Amino acid sequence: MRLDKYISRSRVADIGSADLEGALVELLNLTVDRFPDLNKDTLLKGLLRRESTMTTYLGLGVAMPHVRMKMGRRYILAVGRSHYGIRYDSTIESEPVHLVIMLIADDKTRDYLQLLAALAQLLKEPDFVTSLVKAPDLDTLYERLYAGFGGVAEKALPAAQTRLNRVVLHEAGKIAAGGGCQALMVFGDVFSGRIRAPKTEGAIKTILVTRNLAEGEARPGRFDESIQVRSFSNQRLAQLRSAVLVGLTRGFITFKDRLCCIGGIANSNQFDSIVIVDVEKEFSSLLTGHADLLPADVKPEVLERVIAVATELAVEGREGRPVGCLFVVGDSEKVGKLTKPLVLNPFFGYKDEDRNILNPFMDETVKEFSSIDGAFVIRGDGVVEAAGALIQAADYNHTLPSGLGSRHAAAAAISVAADCIALVVSSSSGQVTLFRRGVMMPLTENKVSA
């Protein structure tokens, strides 16, 4: 998603206030200068109200206050930098905020959550945030923001191009062409910087798999498609299955495809593996005679998000301890009939938008509630209906591998009883496993380690 069109140099400023309200007033002054039809007081109230319901602190000293209201334009962004840091009550261990990204959105915009998510993703990148906070002047800060938001070819942080990397990419291109592959899939987290798409012959498309998605529009050096998965693991191509699954659900990978995948160890700056994957062979068990991998009402980006959150939980655990968790996505009406609350539903009464898994501020909330017993029930559009739900789907005649207990059995059972996908993070093995129609597919082979 392109964000550059919503930012202007005139709304990038160094701010002097020591608290959030003061910082917002400074940014709003800049905004209403250009858009005098906007009411500063209403906006300020809205921003503070939003903040009081749910913190917009993202971590790394970045806050992203936002508000939706009726206005004649889709989005307005204003960015304030504070050298000394702003006091911000909701930060963990009172970290000072050095960057305030203020977003005003029209209440009718449909891609609001996607825009929030794209912004949050970018602003969770330590290198990018440091490059903004440490920018020598505001013009440079603006240029870096603009580039980071997709405005110009990224000058910042290009990936190391060693001779060996070039050879691997070149040879992979030849293998893909000679081996009848439909796509070349590059695991970008091998590099700490951004990488350019390799040149491919004919109709072979290029797919970037990374946890740092910028935006996916076609430009020279851009990949045709990009997939966000989090590969913290030291295993090469650890997230291959998750990535292919996301590509399948989004429709740019098909079951007939053969993929040439290039990977290496995360952050090693060195490609060292080329793997050929025949998608049908890898995923045929999940289909069991059905063409639809994704339940009818589930949006691909919702499954993508749930996989990302589940993987993070598997990797990070909670407060140093491993956590287990169960997510049931789709067909939530039927799923609701087959579950019963174990605790009072913590999501009850919140606006759909605030409890949507696509909302980047939900990450922490979901992780926090992962420690309560029971499952998360998630609607196909991403709205989290419940947490702490006991699944009471009838047992069916299926034996799970030994070592898998009642959580996995419940996931298998609900995926048979309803048109849904169940994802389990195992507290004992750290594995993430997907269930569809009772068939299990481990998305990570072993415990993914940080």
Ligand SMILES: Nc1ncnc2c1ncn2[C@@H]1O[C@H](COP(=O)(O)OP(=O)(O)OP(=O)(O)O)[C@@H](O)[C@H]1O
């Ligand atoms: N029917 C169910 N519905 C929702 N949650 C369940 C259900 N059954 C078990 N759980 C959750 O799974 C937790 C762990 O159960 P158990 O150890 O038997 O499962 P498991 O499949 O071995 O999972 P893990 O690998 O995480 O240990 C329980 O404490 C409970 O929170």
